[in-house]
Amino acid sequence: MTLALFSPREQSLREEIVLVGKLMYERGLIVATDGNISARLDDNTILITPSGLCKGLMTPDQLITIDMAGRKVGQETAANKDLKPTSEITMHLEAFKQRPDVQAVVHAHPPHAIALSIAGISLADCMLPEAIVFLGLTPTTPYATPSSEENARAIREVIAGHDALVLQRHGSLTVGSSPLNAFYRTETLEQIARITYMLNQLGGGQPLPAFQVEKLIQTRQVWGLARAADAADFCEKCGVCHIEGEHTPPSESGLKVVSTPTTSSINGSTADLVQLITERVMRELKR
Template structure:
């Protein structure tokens, strides 16, 4: 007979399934990665430290409060276990994003490799990335499992559902652990495509008028986030969406050539609408 309420038991089973999928698809190895779910405003369910996330059972998961203290019923399977070492990063996400109900941290190899090479995923190359993820920023390197790591994601997670952690991995959030996992999977797929593009000599981004249509689709699906307007203006040249307007970055040092180029791009975008 289960020790847990039905809702919590289902979340435990979902987290175990997500761990298996991450392990099977090469997004983590050995004891890498961690997964969590919000049980209520004060309680988080998360994976333990030191276990292979592809081989967990529901009773091994640990419940903590927002101070990081273990709470809830202990089981024979989790009594000797400690919460994930990335506990501060998970708690920071839940503090900054009341809407988030699931968090996944993985070590996707292509995303990590690109971050080490200084190649960003914040571009407008692939439609699925624009609609489903938005633009994915890379946070500066911080030691894993440190307070510095939690600080590195603090501000940027407010406006994004997916981050690349430089040299470290990925952090994705969603309405459930499975929702967050799907974003991890998409992020690594985009990283793989980006890696291939660089092997082939690069590629052309989608034109602004096409990006604008994808942004509108993103909004209709309810995927839009606080950082979208600034991100799409800076990286994709789309600074006017559905009546909203965000000024493009000012040219550096008052350069006439940059100003002319900026005005030309704006005029061409308006002509293509």
């Protein structure tokens, strides 16, 4: 391998992407040459997995650097000089274009999520606390031909307001602050799909009542996980219709706030915010 060719940051990212590929493969989220992973190197450069390789057996020097037009750029290696970027390149680039805050994108083929999408069973419901807090309500995009421009169009509107998507009959797309963070969202999505499948085998389940959903939304907001689509999603699916905006912590009297508070408005310090979150978590654990 030729890792000495790369900066310490790029070297670290390459190794993290390889780790994510291995985890996805070992946990059955991809098989054979399925799946693809990408990460930002800078505003104009993306590190991405190659086409036609098993992601569980990749090496760091096989990863490819591309620009935002999808062209190969940067230093080639003996291991990647004859490789092409993933055929899902347009979907990855679309996610980065729609989400300047995102640092990594993961596409996988989680079997339970795919099966439920074919059966017409949505994951966008108010059943599971972990789903509400960590992913919000996960939409399913209309079917689009894999490895085509259709995929980019299918995700364009929804990825702007969500961190996880089910791609109908195809797989999942998750984004995050790092390759591992995006992978964790993929893993969470498939766990939710597995539980949803079990619930349907048992005859279905009862959604959480709105007041319980409100408390989970508060946690989601305080932890900085809220997204632009939350207000519309939770109103339509959960009957919680008095929340606002992206990354907006709850006011003391409820969920609706008109502005994002400064550090001083949360009792004056980051330590107070940490204490607030800790106390809330401990209260929930004692129930």
